[in-house]
Every structure is written in structure tokens, then in C-alpha cells.
Amino acid sequence: MHWKLGGHGSPDWHWEVAGEHLRVHTTYLGDALRSLLRSARDLQLGSGSSIAHFPGEPGGTRVFFSGAEEEVYVQLVDFPGLQSTANRWAGGTPVWAGRVSTAGFVEDVRSMAERLLAEVGEERCLKQWGGPFPLRELEALR
Numbered sequence: 001m002h003w004k005l006g007g008h009g010s011p012d013w014h015w016e017v018a019g020e021h022l023r024v025h026t027t028y029l030g031d032a033l034r035s036l037l038r039s040a041r042d043l044q045l046g047s048g049s050s051i052a053h054f055p056g057e058p059g060g061t062r063v064f065f066s067g068a069e070e071e072v073y074v075q076l077v078d079f080p081g082l083q084s085t086a087n088r089w090a091g092g093t094p095v096w097a098g099r100v101s102t103a104g105f106v107e108d109v110r111s112m113a114e115r116l117l118a119e120v121g122e123e124r125c126l127k128q129w130g131g132p133f134p135l136r137e138l139e140a141l142r
């Protein structure tokens with residue numbers, strides 16, 4: 001799992017899972033890393049479901065987590081009008097779905113965020129991302 005900062009406010013989340021390479025693009029319109037860390041924390045605390053939001057322009061991706069115990073069912077769905085107030089849930093296209101180890105997923109998200117913080121630092125994240133690094137969410141996951 002890797003978080004790659006692109007141009008200003010334009011990161012990508014890369015995830016190798018079940019022999020596939022998934023790339024989810026997001027923008028500064030939301031805080032996808034914070035959302036992903038919160039979902040990982042939800043799973044760590046035993047929640048049976050969570051949703052992470054990766055807003056784009058105008059679409060975006062939602063990552064749904066359900067049935068979490070030892071394994072969690074994960075589904076990535078692209079939405080063409082994620083920013084639309086009237087149709088943000090319409091027209092979703094499934095991208096990937098499968099079961100993964102809950103503890104393994106949580107650990108991968110935590111490790112990814114820690115590497116990003118160590119490699120890039122808070123200042124560069126703020127400058128390049130357009131928002132502060134979600135330090136509080138990372139600390140909660142630790």
C-alpha cells in the first residue's frame with residue numbers, strides 16, 4: 001500500500017491486493033487519507049462497517065467495508081457525480097471487491113501513513129496536498 005502525492009492537491013492511493021494493482025485518485029476537495037485512516041480505526045475497534053471517501057472532480061471513489069471480524073469485505077466503487085448534491089450516490093461502477101484480513105488491512109494503512117509522514121513530512125504535505133497531515137487519526141491507529 002502506498003500514498004503518492006502528485007501535483008498540488010492531487011494524490012493517488014495504490015493498493016496491491018489479490019494479485020491486482022488498484023489506483024484510486026483523489027483531490028484536495030476532501031481528505032481521503034484522513035477518511036481511510038478513520039475507516040481503518042473503525043475496523044480496528046471492531047466496527048462491522050465503514051466507508052472511506054476519495055473525492056475527485058466531479059466524480060470520485062468510495063471504499064465500503066462490511067462484515068469485519070477476522071476478515072473484512074472491501075468494495076471500491078467509482079461514482080461519476082460524487083460532488084453532486086442531487087446524485088452523489090447514483091451510477092456507481094464497482095471497481096474491485098473481495099475479502100482481506102482486517103488486522104492486515106489496518107496494519108497496511110497505518111504503515112503507509114507512517115511512511116508518508118517520514119518521507120514527506122507535515123510541511124510538504126500541507127504545501128503539496130493543500131491540507132494538514134491527519135496526525136490525530138494516525139496516532140489513534142497506533
